[in-house]
Amino acid sequence: MSRTIPVKAEHDYEIVIGCQWRDELISVLSNYRRAVVVVSESMGQRVSFPVAHELEIQIVNIPDGEDGKSAENLEKLWKAFGDFGLTRSDVVVAIGGGATTDIAGFAAATWLRGISWIAIPTTLAGMVDAAIGGKTGMNSEFGKNLIGAFHSPHRVLIDLSWLDTLSDRDFSAGMAEVIKCGFISDAEILNSIEGKNLLSLRSDRGLTEELIGRAAMIKADVVVEDFRESFAREVLNYGHTMGHAIELHSNYSLRHGEAVSIGMVFIAELAHLKGLLSTENVERHRKILSDLGLPVSYPQSAFPELLPLLFRDKKTRGRMLRFIAISDGGEVVRLESVAESEILAAYERVGS
Ligand SMILES: NC(=O)c1ccc[n+]([C@@H]2O[C@H](COP(=O)([O-])OP(=O)(O)OC[C@H]3O[C@@H](n4cnc5c(N)ncnc54)[C@H](O)[C@@H]3O)[C@@H](O)[C@H]2O)c1
Known part of the structure; x- marks a missing residue:
């Protein structure tokens, strides 16, 4: 049906x-x-x-x-x-x-x-x-x-x-966007995939369909509210600011979803540094993403090159870097004017 x-x-x-x-x-x-x-x-x-x-x-x-x-x-x-x-x-x-x-x-x-x-x-x-x-x-x-x-x-x-x-790699990359929807809007997505690995998820057609429906619904809801991408649509950008920079830095050798996966762990670490997110919730990001075969770290040495790329993100306003983050209560928060030192501190926890 x-x-x-x-x-x-x-x-x-x-x-x-x-x-x-x-x-x-x-x-x-x-x-x-x-x-x-x-x-x-x-x-x-x-x-x-x-x-x-x-x-x-x-x-x-x-x-x-x-x-x-x-x-x-x-x-x-x-x-x-x-x-x-x-x-x-x-x-x-x-x-x-x-x-x-x-x-x-x-x-x-x-x-x-x-x-x-x-x-x-x-x-x-x-x-x-x-x-x-x-x-x-x-x-x-x-x-x-x-x-x-x-x-x-x-x-x-x-x-x-x-x-x-579809290859496992492309399936996982798509799952990064589904997991993103879980973090920004639908805890049930996270609850239902927690503890699953790629194989168990792929073999569960019913759950896959349910997850696609939930993620598509979230995107559709945001689009209804904000078709031409001003504020509401920005929530869909969770993990994407650093994700886009990493994707570009990798010269597109990483899939979009893989880069966003690392970007989500980065923003979770930044939110933790800002006192918004507990260590447990940061680790939850890492576990859910890595269980599905997604990368959660990127070379530490890349940071000096990533920084200017962050400013090239389409969603950046002038020289102001801003990020979409979440809090322990599941609230979506905009982090404005984040200091470079804070970005570095968060990245150090993602850097390998
Ligand atoms: N318009 C938007 O809002 C929006 C949002 C996100 C991403 N994008 C764009 O989407 C693209 C990424 O999409 P994607 O991840 O689907 O990548 P893709 O279209 O590049 O496909 C990835 C790979 O999967 C293969 N493939 C496709 N269907 C397959 C199947 N059923 N079985 C086996 N292999 C299959 C393709 O041949 C390709 O090699 C990027 O260009 C990105 O910019 C657009």
């Missing part, structure tokens, strides 16, 4: 969790005459479905992962849309990880100033984060995701069977 989460953004849409993507897609496509299906290369051979005679479909493959999020691939998509004669009343379908849904969503955002698109995320990170919330974009010489648009999908179809082939 699938369940739906309604999202109110620039238009209302639904996230359908636990569905069979083919069945849902066929039913959604009955509202359209033409569809371009953008699929990442490795998912390509898994994408076939019967379509009604009246529906014209074009399938376009793009490279997997970050390679697909380039200007070159955006142009490839525009060309496919143009050659196919995609009009305002047609639709784009994106099937793949977060990188694929980001670029396909951006292509849909820019074609005819925005046409409908449907997201079918195939990674855990895509299901709980990238495909929800309406942020679309691409990478460029200026940085990752700096070019983009807010353009919500018209439906998000989450079919857990995609996860069967």
Whole structure:
């Protein structure tokens, strides 16, 4: 049985969790005459479905992962849309990880100033984060995701069977965002995964679906409140300020979720130094994350290079560094104007 989460953004849409993507897609496509299906290369051979005679479909493959999020691939998509004669009343379908849904969503955002698109995320990170919330974009010489648009999908179809082939590493990376939701908003997420390891969690489809639903609900709620990312949406940034710096410093050899995992331990340590979080709760961060195979430390020697990268974070306001932290009571707190000495002290507890 699938369940739906309604999202109110620039238009209302639904996230359908636990569905069979083919069945849902066929039913959604009955509202359209033409569809371009953008699929990442490795998912390509898994994408076939019967379509009604009246529906014209074009399938376009793009490279997997970050390679697909380039200007070159955006142009490839525009060309496919143009050659196919995609009009305002047609639709784009994106099937793949977060990188694929980001670029396909951006292509849909820019074609005819925005046409409908449907997201079918195939990674855990895509299901709980990238495909929800309406942020679309691409990478460029200026940085990752700096070019983009807010353009919500018209439906998000989450079919857990995609996860069967996902690597442990990518599953864990997606779990980092789920755990983040647990810390900022839903203690039940943490209670239900505490004591589990990656194997026991992956083999529990019911729990995985429950966790995806809870995390997607949190993101959807925040998006409803704050579509264009001013204050409320900042809570989703828990662990991300240091996480983004580490991700960049690692030259993207770390997955986003892995860097965020280290970033969450860092912010927990900072909150501890500020008297907000007990040692037990800091250790709880470490244990839950490492039990699921996520990294919780980063080289100590990297600190001098990480500091300037912290200031490059998109959420930083001028020279003011601020962090989203939590307290023992589960309250989300904004830490403003944190001194460099405090950042160093917290980092020393994360540094290896
Ligand atoms: N728009 C947003 O709000 C938002 C939020 C978070 C992340 N993102 C973006 O999402 C991207 C990261 O997403 P991701 O973690 O899904 O990474 P990804 O799209 O790069 O996919 C990771 C890897 O998993 C493979 N893969 C995908 N589905 C698979 C499956 N079912 N089985 C086996 N392998 C599979 C891909 O080929 C790729 O190699 C980044 O580009 C990030 O910027 C966007």
